Amino acid sequence: MSTGMSLCYSAMKQKLSHLSLGSSRRSVAISGLLLLLFYTFSFNYHTSQSLVASYLPFRLSWQLSSPSPGTDTPTNISHLVFGIVGTVNTWNRRRPYVESWWRPNVTRGYLFLDRAPSKELREWPPSSPPVRVNEDITRWGVLRRVRNRVPIRIFRTILEMFRQGDKDVRWYVMADDDTVLFVDNLVEVLSRYDHTKYYYIGSSSEFFMSNFLLSFEMAFGGAGYALSYPVVEMLATELDACIKRNPWLYSSDIMLHICLTDHGISLTQERGFHQVDFHGDISGFLSAHPQSPVLSLHHIDAIDPIFPSMNHSEAINQLMKPAQVDQSRLLQQTICYHRERKWSISVSWGYSAHIYENILSRSFLRRPMETFKPWMKRVKPPLYMFNTRILENNPCIVPHVFFLKSMENASCDEIVTTYTRASKSRLPSCALGGNHSANPISRVQVFSPRRRHIEAGRMECCDVLADNQNTTKVRLRPCMFGEVIA
Template identity: 45%
Template sequence: MSKFENYYVLSICKTLLICGLVLYLCTIFFFNDSNHFASSHLFSSLKSTISCPFTTQTTSISSTNISHIIFGLLGSQKAWHHRKSYIESWWRPNITKGHLLLDVPPQGDDLLSWSLNSPPYRISDNVSKLLKETNHVEPRVLRMVHGIMEVVREVHEGVRWIIMGDDDSVFFVDNMVDILAQYDHTKHYYFGGHSEYILSNYWYSFNQAFGGAGIIMSYPLAKEFAKNVMSCLKRYAHLRSADRTTMNCIADIGVNLSPLQGIHQIDLRGDISGFLSYHPKSLLTSLHHFDMVDPIFPSMDRVKSVFHLQKVAKYDQSRMLQQTICHKKSSNWTFSVSWGYSAHIYEKIMPRSWIQRPIETFKAWQPSPNPPYYMFDVRSPSWDPCEAPHVFFFKSVEKTQRGEIVTTYTRAWPRAIGACLSSGNFSAEYVSEIHVYSPTTKRIQIDKCECCDMIHEAGSNKADIKYRECKINEIIA
């Protein structure tokens, strides 16, 4: 555009602006004089008329709560006899919505009188009939994938999210609600977690949600999935993995996985205390495969362990398993707390970059001759007194009169390998109990871990840890 053309356009704009202003002032004078209109009304109407065409009008949406979520739990009649306690540890009768899908009607005296603390049950659709329609190679896969549609068709008004899981999983519902409240439920979302065992992701897919620990779909996606489930089951009738089939069906709709770190498939074996004591900085939402690992608390069986964990979850789920680190520099001790589960004392000042790696107390899901085994960094158990922690486990929880939550952790066993000589020979062997004081306020948006102060008098068998927000430029080392 030439200079002349620029000048011409500017002149026209100035003329129009002046004319508009004169007309506006005259209109105000006229209406004020005749008492027909208030100038403020006219101005507000003009503002709405000339608003920017690119501005979108947003309507306020109530925050997501537990009533907006439906659970679909897949189980078998045979396993429910011993697995129902896992679900009953977190299920809230008349509050949590959803149901258990059983393969056959319940049998046995313990199931015929259905527990009010369990989810209501439904019987899965006739798998034999579905096999004929789809020509699928695996009845179990067919039942699990088709189960999503069976849950959706019973959905009541107001549902925003569908969560599918297995009957040997423990969910932390408050954290799930807080996470999902951050997303627009009218959009298409597919949430889930990876397997901890790297080869499981390689064998199936790094883009799938491992469903035992929870597959989460926004309701619009779940409805679309249910509408197309039969054609999808025919299309992938050769697949023997329900999770991969579900992923493919969702991918064909045009939606990909959004991973959540707090969903744990627990594709591990044995003692997973090392894994639970060094949780990633994210809200804990689920733990799967309780039948496949050791009880998570010493001297308790699996059922008692699950209820013990849920006992502290009733006080504050936002801090569950969150790792907090502080130091007692006068004795060169490092404290690492996995809130609500365990506390460790190291007889050396350790940086967070080292201490946040889980101790490999567990084994891989399947034997494999060569690493890598896991989707996360680990460190090997050590008999070095400077690297091996004194281990404490959660014992009790209560609220103080000052409005704090205090969790108590007691020593699991004597470490009995001597003191760390290189850091001054300050043994922590005599410490038998740790009290952790934390605020009652939630920490949903976790951009940075909390810090803490350690209070301990030399020779005392008890230590107090007080949580606080980290100071500016505070280095946890």
């Protein structure tokens, strides 16, 4: 098509060269040329721009259109605004969770409290997000029909956050004060989406009954969710009207879901948001994390500390150490085999390592061990939104468990994370595996590339380097073409 247009322009130039300088004929020729230029620009601007410039005796100094400022730049942390919902009564206890991921003078956002801070909280630390107090809506007429006003306060936090007037915002991220966020992964995941479109991004609960009672198509707010700027801009004018239409709703999450559904916006699922609707020990879940960047962990107070011999805040800070180095690899599971000893080794980077005294399939090891308890008691199956492994006293399928102890630079381009044994196994060796006991192993060292693990859709592979009397060493690497992990 460009050749045809070049011939067209050549013919036009030749014809114009034979025209007299008479004003009448010159006007007709110029008019015809302008019409041709208009048609060409309208049909294919990018192709015609260079052609037109080469044939005109003057330079084009204008453009037909230009992108909005900043919309063509990659999304970064400055484009996100965080809205954290808390209460005065819970803030002192939950403050360490928020401060573990909040970056002063880097992250933008606000902590919204239900009332003004008490005297002991008046001197607000710079390590915490700026504080705001939710608007007083006690005189709002519709509240007479509402039994619980807390969900409305939480829902309206979206509106109040928008009214702060932050500039150059692409995404608003909502979470609770007992939620830990992984900001680098959030930026990476949200950068995959077009922030100029209508996006409502979050995740369902892990617990089947929570979804059944509320909605399978709803983002659970404790896990956190992200709203693109156009969605929040729309909500700013429609949110209160949504509440007035549905005063009977008892959850801020279902309010948002129904309001957005009424406006044709559905949930986009991201598996890295975690409501953590569990009780007890969730190490089995974290050791077999979905193959997706971890974005959040909620209900920190409702579960056991995620590392043994630590309190809740110490355990979260321990997880944040590898998160500060490489969030893209954090909790990502890698599986390899020690063929000589017939061991299967599973690594959840930055958290745990498991040694099994038997060769087990990857599909089996990808299922989380059910170390945790369901969110509600006396509930019949199905309990969870994923398959699990029931705990058994079988030495061939029960792992030796090691938790992150330390991390350091192995070289200029490699990091070594060290995992130490949680406890000695009381089971005999696995006869099927040849009775090669892993009891003598007290630590596992994992060597990983310093570069970020960003290959989508495929986990990493690994090799067992060596093992001596008490240490097993593993090196992570990209999987080779056609490599089967079995």
